[in-house]
Amino acid sequence: MxxxxxxxxxxxxxxxxxxxxxxxxxxxxxxxxAQAQSVSLYGVVDTGIEYVSNIGPSRSDSFRIPTITGSVPSRWGLRGKEDLGGGTSAVFVLESGFGVDQGTLNQGGRLFGRQAYAGLSGSWGTLTVGRQYSQIYWALIGDTMGPNIFAAADLDTYLANSRVDNAIAYSGKFGAFAAGITYSLGRDAVLPAAAGGCAGESPTDWKACKAFSAMLKYDTGSWGLATAFDRNFGGAGAGSPLPASSQTDTRILVNGYAKYGIAAFGGGLVHRKNEGAPFPTSNYWFAGVTVSPTAQIDLDLQYGLLRVRSSPAGASLVALRAMYNLSKRTAVYVTAGRIFNQEKSTLTIDGGNLPTSNTPLPGVGQTGAMVGVRHVF
Missing domain, CATH: 1.20.5 (Single alpha-helices involved in coiled-coils or other helix-helix interfaces)
Structure with a gap:
């Protein structure tokens, strides 16, 4: 930004x-x-009007202004850096996510729910402490539509929201290579257990609510490959997707991208084993392309496929987006998507609102469409 x-x-x-x-x-x-200090204010305001079909038992349609995301989630933040000399700097980021529809805070009502950390940075890398992204987020270079309201990532919403509290993270960039590792002492004490929250740092159970992730990436700017390992430990008790600390939810990501002329192609695979689920093993495939015929126009097409081993609880999804850049900071766009649920799946096409507000019946597909505007500052 x-x-x-x-x-x-x-x-x-x-x-x-x-x-x-x-x-x-x-x-x-x-x-x-100090030799030099800088603080930057940055942000995005992204909103519009969306349509979603086949909501709930009545299969109703809805027109609404989304809360969580449009082409990207709305947010504002402060980023600071102080030169300490000798090639070392102190750094911090405070980033707040909000819903434009009502002006409320996202991420469970946190003031700085997207990121809140401080640390040191130098030629050796960056070491930070606080609420931060998991390394799987930084490794996701093959997702061509990112956190768009309708996108392949609707089949695994964790990928665009993979943050952990009480975390220590190291990241380093050495030419085209990058590596990172994050360890959380207690991944989430704000969200309720049913929504995936955990009890935070436990004085009695060393595994409870911990999280670990690692990433390795090679990115030349014209093509790149990345892989990541991400594991969350349970321990939130009854009502949680992972009630016991002996249970884990693990994802392994392999993905990449390549640019050719006016087009950029991307794709990858996420292999998941969720020990809190009745059918723990799944594979999520995604592929997409972005075409920029002019400096003002970006066209996106993406496909996602989720298959759950031994269960018809998967889905497939097609999403598209056309964006017109009015300036370097302001753009308007039209986006749409369709999800095809298997007979036991209730996944929603709508990544812009809480899942319980727009979930279809098992096996029912959904269509979504949105007209929006995005301003970057």
């Missing part, structure tokens, strides 16, 4: 002045204690 340009938004002259004064005061009070 780029640093905010308040001149582009009418009515923000006062905020611009206040922000600059605050930075000048901070710089003056710390003069002589």
């Amino acid at each position: 780029k640093q905010s340009s308040y001149k582009r938004e009418k009515g923000f002259c006062t905020s611009q002045l206040t922000f600059r004064i605050a930075l000048l005061v901070a710089a003056a009070t710390t003069f002589g204690t």
Whole structure:
């Protein structure tokens, strides 16, 4: 994201002045204690109107403004870096996700639910502590539509929301190679157990609610390959998908992308073993293409396939999107998708709202469509 340009938004002259004064005061009070310091304000506002079919027992249709995501989730954040000398810097990120429909906080009502961490960075890599993404998120380079409201990732929503609390993370980039590792002392104490939350850091059970992930990536900018290992431990008790700490939910990702002319192709596989599920083993395949015929137009097409071993609880999905960039910061788009559920599956096409608000009956497909606008600051 780029640093905010308040001149582009009418009515923000006062905020611009206040922000600059605050930075000048901070710089003056710390003069002589650091070589350089910068703080950037950034964000995205993405919203529109969506249509979803076949909701609930009545198979009703709905028009609504989504809460969670459009082409990307809405968020704002602060990113800071201070030069400590000797090639080492102090870094921090505070990032808040919000729903444009009602102005409410996402990620379970957290103020900085998307990211909240601080650490040190240098030529050796970056070491950070706080609420952070799992490494599987940084390895997902073959997903051409990302967290779009209708996308192949609707078949495994964890991939776009793989964050852990109380985490220690290391990441390093060495030429085209990148590697990372994250360990959480207690992955989530905010969400309820039924939604995948856990009890956080446990003083009595060393495995309870822990999480571990690792990533290895080779990315040249024109093509890339990445793999990741991601494991969550249970321990949240009754009502949780993983009630016991001896149970785990593990994903292994292999994916990649390649650019050719005006097109970018991507795809991959996620192999999952969820010991809290009646049928624990599944495979999720995804593939997509993005075509940019002009600097203003981006066209996306994506396919996803989920198969659960020994159970007809999988689904397939087709999604598409056409985006027109009005400027470097503002774009309008139309996106649509269709999910085809197997007879025991209740997966929804709609990644923009809580699943319980738009779930179809078992075996029923859904169609979604949305017209939206996105502004980056």
